[in-house]
Amino acid sequence: MSDLAAALDIVGARWALLVVERLLDGPQRYGDLQRDLGVPTNMLATRLRELEAAGVLTRLPLRHNTRAYALTDRGLALREAIVALGRWGAEQA
């Protein structure tokens, strides 16, 4: 499997990169991600579980039943790729 295929295996699923992009601005709560991205709640829950398992993000417990999701170093390392893809997308206007 190529390097690109390995990357897509982790962040190639629908919404995954968009979640990571949102977290580049700092930790976010579940409801914030949901409202900002418009992602279906079950998909968001699934993606967050997968990305946590892949070591891309972690859960930070806040108060009682509230937590925030924050990128790990591995997640932050996606910034370059996300910026590059975003620039490409912007050029298609």
Add this chain to the structure above:
Amino acid sequence: MSDLAAALDIVGARWALLVVERLLDGPQRYGDLQRDLGVPTNMLATRLRELEAAGVLTRLPLRHNTRAYALTDRGLALREAIVALGRWGAEQA
């Protein structure tokens, strides 16, 4: 829709970026892509149609019922993003 979302709308589908990556090495024929990537033939046909419609690649007629697929400028512009994602994928070893 964000720039990233716009990009993923075009190259976010499964196999799409892998096809583009393969074409960064130069034009390829259908059978070559299929064998090199291990992509199901109907998916490959669908992706090639979509990527052509999006202006990412073009068909170059060779002889009779053979053609090659080549990236357009728009397709070549994905190189930076693909390299960045590939590097990230390599770091996860």
Add this chain to the structure above:
DNA sequence: CGTCGCACTTGCATTTTGCAAGTGTGACCG
């Protein structure tokens, strides 16, 4: 005129995604 390679298409099973509604839990209000 029959066979071959190439580029697909088609039919159907499996998997992923999406929508809508429901669940659990602790804080806060009266």
Add this chain to the structure above:
DNA sequence: CGGTCACACTTGCAAAATGCAAGTGCGACG
């Protein structure tokens, strides 16, 4: 102490995307 609320999910089911296997069309070549 009971009721309501916000938040973070889970669940059930329909729709869409993906994958597998087999089939089609069509020039070239013998």
